[in-house]
Amino acid sequence: MTEPATGEEPMALAAARLRTAGMRVTVQRMAVLAAVSEAACHLDADALRRRAQRVTGGLSLQATYNVLRALTEAGLVRCTQIPGHPARYEVEHRDNHHHFVCLRCAAIRDVECTVGAAPCLEPQLPTEYDIQEAAVTFWGVCPGCRAAAPAP
Ligand SMILES: [Zn+2]
Ligand SMILES: [Zn+2]
Structure with missing residues (x-):
């Protein structure tokens, strides 16, 4: 678990993670990654969208899914599919849990x-x-x- 951070810090941390992964840094990517990092549980795209848009302003569900797919492909976010429910997302810790x-x-x-x-x-x-x-x-x-x- 990462310690809870407030204010600008999660965004700066998210930007650093994006850069480390070789990804272009955008406000949407920073906001969604920060929302995943700050969540204490596994959230779905709509819950992450609502948190992220406090930073980005209006953020569509499709845009959120696009960002989450890019973050998952880059290995920053882990996606878990549960039949009958929307996919849930969490930070990828590579701990095989x-x-x-x-x-x-x-x-x-x-x-x-x-x-x-x-x-x-x-x-x-x-x-x-x-x-x-x-x-x-x-x-x-x-x-x-x-x-x-x-x-x-
Ligand atoms: Zn229950
Ligand atoms: Zn998990």
Whole structure:
């Protein structure tokens, strides 16, 4: 986790990350990357758009998706697809972590990699396949939903 920053600092930090990744620095990219960095959880594009446009002014969802795709391709942001829900985004830490997803509220939280190095699962595949990563999603019910409506 990065320490919470306020004011200009997240934007400056985002600009530095963009430059390190060899990307052109734009206000939209800085604002979206800063929004991803400051989020304590995995947010979808619309939530990030609302945060980013405090800096950019009016920002369309399509523009937000375009920026997120560029940031993901550059390895700065990690995108997690959950069937039936919009993709969620977080800063890419290259720690090979997995996710728990609540079946009721779609809350998502990180689960440490059980082994620590990718790939952490050995699939039954012929050796001609070059396995580089295993992404595991654990599905279940989060504590909040369990408290609100315990299983019968
Ligand atoms: Zn839940
Ligand atoms: Zn995560």
